[in-house]
Amino acid sequence: MSATSNSDSWIGDPRLGSDLSNQAQPVLLPCSVPGYEYQLDPYIGCGHQCLYCYALCRQNGGWMNEVRSYTNLSGRLADQVSQLDPQPIYMGWHCDPYQPIEAQRCQTRESLQVLLDAGFSACILTKSDLVVRDIDLLSPMAEVSVGISLGFSDDSLRCLFELGTPPNSSRIAALRTLKEAGIVTYALICPIMPFLTDIPMLLKSLHGSVDSVWLYPISIQQEAGRNWQNIWGIINERYPDLTTNFRNAVFHSDHEYWQKQRTLMEELAKKSDVELLVNF
Numbered sequence: 001m002s003a004t005s006n007s008d009s010w011i012g013d014p015r016l017g018s019d020l021s022n023q024a025q026p027v028l029l030p031c032s033v034p035g036y037e038y039q040l041d042p043y044i045g046c047g048h049q050c051l052y053c054y055a056l057c058r059q060n061g062g063w064m065n066e067v068r069s070y071t072n073l074s075g076r077l078a079d080q081v082s083q084l085d086p087q088p089i090y091m092g093w094h095c096d097p098y099q100p101i102e103a104q105r106c107q108t109r110e111s112l113q114v115l116l117d118a119g120f121s122a123c124i125l126t127k128s129d130l131v132v133r134d135i136d137l138l139s140p141m142a143e144v145s146v147g148i149s150l151g152f153s154d155d156s157l158r159c160l161f162e163l164g165t166p167p168n169s170s171r172i173a174a175l176r177t178l179k180e181a182g183i184v185t186y187a188l189i190c191p192i193m194p195f196l197t198d199i200p201m202l203l204k205s206l207h208g209s210v211d212s213v214w215l216y217p218i219s220i221q222q223e224a225g226r227n228w229q230n231i232w233g234i235i236n237e238r239y240p241d242l243t244t245n246f247r248n249a250v251f252h253s254d255h256e257y258w259q260k261q262r263t264l265m266e267e268l269a270k271k272s273d274v275e276l277l278v279n280f
């Protein structure tokens, strides 16, 4: 499915939008991830264009087609970290730090340089293999970790739901490279799409590339949300036999699909040499 065949006509090639130029605005923000006091998002908006993205319900249409950045991000970050004790900073909770625009703009790389110079570390979460570009900055950090998320075991399925992400094989190769460089790695199997995400296949393909695997189901807050409307359109068009079961599983955590997956994960965990953290 191409971007233009989707009913969301606002989805297009993302461009770099206006800078967030209020120099008084902090760039490090409180982090809700356990174990991290602060998070950093070098960009606002995301060119990975995942049609299931949580942000589509909270933003006014521009999340995917206009990516915003901070004026003087590295200077503002340096000012903030100079007032803090060195600690790991979470990057990737709200917005992907290695989305396509980073290849030219390098806001994430510049931020990592500031963190490294100040004795801080980074915990990265991304969908992109571009993160391997910055191994030289990540490796020396004391408490560094990198996670890459994957939701699908085959790329034809991925391309239906993620219009701008790198192939799965590139992401898995990146995890392996990072692990070989001595960096703690983890995979997020997320979002698990009921009946579509082949969890055992993904676990098999990740073998030897990660220290742990976290598993999260697709999370949809409301049927009226733009992300659900995107997904529902694809399921109806491509998988009409799945519609009822898919919808029931998405909105009911006690659906037998999840019960079966839990049992399967318990069995796989006994044989796995990586930690499996199941969140469904």
Ligand code: SF4
Residues within 6 Å of the ligand: 046, 047, 048, 049, 050, 052, 053, 054, 055, 094, 095, 096, 127
């Ligand atoms: S990578 Fe994350 S933030 Fe970016 S569009 Fe996909 S789900 Fe949204």
